[in-house]
Amino acid sequence: MTDTLTQTTAPLPGEPDAPTRAPRTRRRLDGGNGGTNWWLTALIAVCSLTVLIPLYFTVVTALKTPDQLGGTGFELPTSIRWENFADAYQLTNFPRALMNTALITVGAVFLTLLTNSLVAYAIARNMHKRFFKGLYFYFLAAIFVPFPIIMLPVVKETALLGLDTPVGLVLLYTVYGLSFNIFIFVAYINSIPVELEEAARLDGASTWTVFWKVIFPLLSPMNATVGILTCVWAWNDFLLPLVVLSDPSAQTLPLAQFIFQGQFNTNYPVAFASYLMALAPLLVVYVIAQKWVVSGVTRGSVK
Amino acid sequence: MTATMTRAKTPAAAPGTPARVRSNIARTPRTFYWMVVPAVVIFFALHTIPVLSGMFFSLTNYAGYGTWDLVGFSNYINLFQDDRVLNSYGFTFGFAIVSTILVNVIALAIALGLNSKIKFQAAFRGVFFIPYVLAILIIGYVFNYLFANSFPAIFTALGLPGLSGNLLASPDFAWVGIVITTVWQAAAFNVILYLAGLQTISADLYEAAAIDGASGWRRFRSITFPLIGAYFTINMVLSFKSFLQVFDQIVALTAGGPGTSTESIALVIFRGGFQGGEYGYQMANAVVYLFVIIIVSFLQLRILQRREASFS
Numbered sequence: 001m002t003d004t005l006t007q008t009t010a011p012l013p014g015e016p017d018a019p020t021r022a023p024r025t026r027r028r029l030d031g032g033n034g035g036t037n038w039w040l041t042a043l044i045a046v047c048s049l050t051v052l053i054p055l056y057f058t059v060v061t062a063l064k065t066p067d068q069l070g071g072t073g074f075e076l077p078t079s080i081r082w083e084n085f086a087d088a089y090q091l092t093n094f095p096r097a098l099m100n101t102a103l104i105t106v107g108a109v110f111l112t113l114l115t116n117s118l119v120a121y122a123i124a125r126n127m128h129k130r131f132f133k134g135l136y137f138y139f140l141a142a143i144f145v146p147f148p149i150i151m152l153p154v155v156k157e158t159a160l161l162g163l164d165t166p167v168g169l170v171l172l173y174t175v176y177g178l179s180f181n182i183f184i185f186v187a188y189i190n191s192i193p194v195e196l197e198e199a200a201r202l203d204g205a206s207t208w209t210v211f212w213k214v215i216f217p218l219l220s221p222m223n224a225t226v227g228i229l230t231c232v233w234a235w236n237d238f239l240l241p242l243v244v245l246s247d248p249s250a251q252t253l254p255l256a257q258f259i260f261q262g263q264f265n266t267n268y269p270v271a272f273a274s275y276l277m278a279l280a281p282l283l284v285v286y287v288i289a290q291k292w293v294v295s296g297v298t299r300g301s302v303k
Numbered sequence: 304m305t306a307t308m309t310r311a312k313t314p315a316a317a318p319g320t321p322a323r324v325r326s327n328i329a330r331t332p333r334t335f336y337w338m339v340v341p342a343v344v345i346f347f348a349l350h351t352i353p354v355l356s357g358m359f360f361s362l363t364n365y366a367g368y369g370t371w372d373l374v375g376f377s378n379y380i381n382l383f384q385d386d387r388v389l390n391s392y393g394f395t396f397g398f399a400i401v402s403t404i405l406v407n408v409i410a411l412a413i414a415l416g417l418n419s420k421i422k423f424q425a426a427f428r429g430v431f432f433i434p435y436v437l438a439i440l441i442i443g444y445v446f447n448y449l450f451a452n453s454f455p456a457i458f459t460a461l462g463l464p465g466l467s468g469n470l471l472a473s474p475d476f477a478w479v480g481i482v483i484t485t486v487w488q489a490a491a492f493n494v495i496l497y498l499a500g501l502q503t504i505s506a507d508l509y510e511a512a513a514i515d516g517a518s519g520w521r522r523f524r525s526i527t528f529p530l531i532g533a534y535f536t537i538n539m540v541l542s543f544k545s546f547l548q549v550f551d552q553i554v555a556l557t558a559g560g561p562g563t564s565t566e567s568i569a570l571v572i573f574r575g576g577f578q579g580g581e582y583g584y585q586m587a588n589a590v591v592y593l594f595v596i597i598i599v600s601f602l603q604l605r606i607l608q609r610r611e612a613s614f615s
Contacts, residue, residue, distance in 0.1 A: 035420060036421065040416055040419055041423070044421055045427070047413060048430045051434060051487075052430065055433070069452075072456040072460070073448070073453040073456070118342075119339050119342045125335065132339070138343075144544070145350070145354060145593060146569075148568065148573070148589050149354055149357050149593045150350065150357070151573065152367075152577070152582060152585065175346050175349045175350060178346055206334065207334035208334060232435065236440075238439075238551045239569075243573075258555075271444070272448075275445060279441055283437070287429075290429045291425070293432075293436075297495050297496075298495055298499035299499075
């Protein structure tokens with residue numbers, strides 16, 4: 001994947017200076033092979049505006065004063081009101097919600113990577129045994145179970161077990177992600193030659209050691225994929241925190257937006273500042289780690 | 304757990320004889336069982352038990368609190384006479400079908416564009432993937448404002464007063480607003496998956512087709528589409544299944560309104576079960592919903608995979 005990325009992007013910086021002019025004419029003779037399609041570039045650029053315009057709109061609205069809101073709303077702010085962010089920060093108790101979301105997300109990602117890969121390893125290496133094969137299909141079947149059927153009973157259960165907390169959410173994300181993660185981990189582990197483990201085992205390593213020292217490091221591309229998917233899911237999820245968390249001080253970022261919706265009244269700039277602050281952390285991470293995120297997600301689909 | 308770890312390690316400490324190797328292999332399964340059993344127990348407790356208890360309570364008149372009695376299948380019979388429930392199935396399926404088709408067609412088109420010889424390829428790829436990391440609830444609030452204020456103002460300025468109302472306030476067209484918001488957010492993920500599929504196709508195939516004088520559409524029909532058939536199947540099934548569970552964006556955009564015209568199945572179960580004292584009744588709804596999703600997913604897999612095979 002990364003290879004393809006670099007391969008396809010490599011010819012791009014070829015700005016037409018003197019030595020490259022000759023290949024350029026040849027390209028045209030080859031039937032456009034290697035030439036830039038400018039019409040398509042323009043079309044894609046226009047399409048990308050549909051993604052960028054709502055984001056631009058969110059940013060400019062968050063910077064305005066309420067009396068600048070008339071018109072289409074796409075106008076640039078005439079004067080910038082930074083206090084919108086301070087107001088939103090206090091109103092939604094932003095630091096607390098951010099902390100809760102961050103802890104839940106980090107917890108879910110770590111627990112998922114450590115446990116789901118282990119379960120997948122045990123299943124993948126014993127697929128010939130009826131018990132493990134049965135387990136594999138048991139977990140896979142859960143992919144087809146929609147959340148609403150679990151929703152009402154699991155709320156009773158988490159309340160009963162004292163799991164109506166961020167810790168409970170971490171556990172729920174780990175468990176509910178298991179089905180899909182096992183599916184992709186097992187496919188990946190099957191491609192790792194067993195000979196590697198047998199060598200380690202002949203040296204006297206136990207199954208646990210083999211997993212942590214040999215298999216887990218080899219899983220790192222898949223760990224990146226599963227980590228990204230879990231991170232985005234846990235960070236943005238709304239329904240599970242809404243129904244499971246009982247303590248208002250445990251609110252996550254999306255939940256805080258929902259609960260404070262009434263308190264923003266018609267002060268849309270403060271509301272939009274709050275939205276922007278809730279969206280920003282993951283967006284910043286994405287911009288920094290963009291290439292890595294894209295290839296990580298893609299790998300999950302190339303089995 | 305620690306006990307097993309030490310037990311599993313013991314044979315390793317024994318002197319190197321053939322017996323050691325054999326005992327190690329013989330003992331391996333036990334460690335493997337220890338790796339899965341805790342996960343199975345927790346999964347059973349937090350996933351399977353809720354499903355089973357939900358199925359049981361669907362046969363009761365439980366309100367979510369207090370006492371309850373077994374009422375047999377009367378909840379199921381009532382479901383099919385409940386306009387609000389039937390309406391939510393109609394809305395949810397209509398929404399999911401339209402959104403699935405739009406998301407997949409748009410995502411495939413964008414992926415094809417991104418995979419061809421364009422400038423700034425990496426940058427555009429980065430832009431199209433942005434919505435994937437944004438919470439659909441918050442996107443819903445932003446689009447809510449756009450539909451309520453900005454779009455009407457733009458259409459009025461363009462001299463189209465017929466379109467100057469709030470789309471989300473119209474009982475007949477509010478679903479269009481939900482589809483637009485959903486497609487905006489969901490296309491991102493599908494673009495990446497299709498792009499991954501397209502990059503597995505060798506450029507030689509296209510060169511051969513170009514020599515044979517195949518047109519762009521013909522190349523897409525005869526090479527590209529059959530070769531990414533598996534991706535198409537997976538994307539169709541997964542997006543349809545996730546759109547059938549639509550919840551967040553409806554909360555943010557219409558809250559099920561106007562009236563109950565955009566109430567999804569998940570929203571009806573949520574409201575009836577948590578706020579309406581209809582625990583048992585909504586569990587019956589959820590059980591029907593479960594079987595509907597299973598049947599639809601399998602039908603989709605059968606039909607799409609048959610098509611996939613006939614192409615190749």
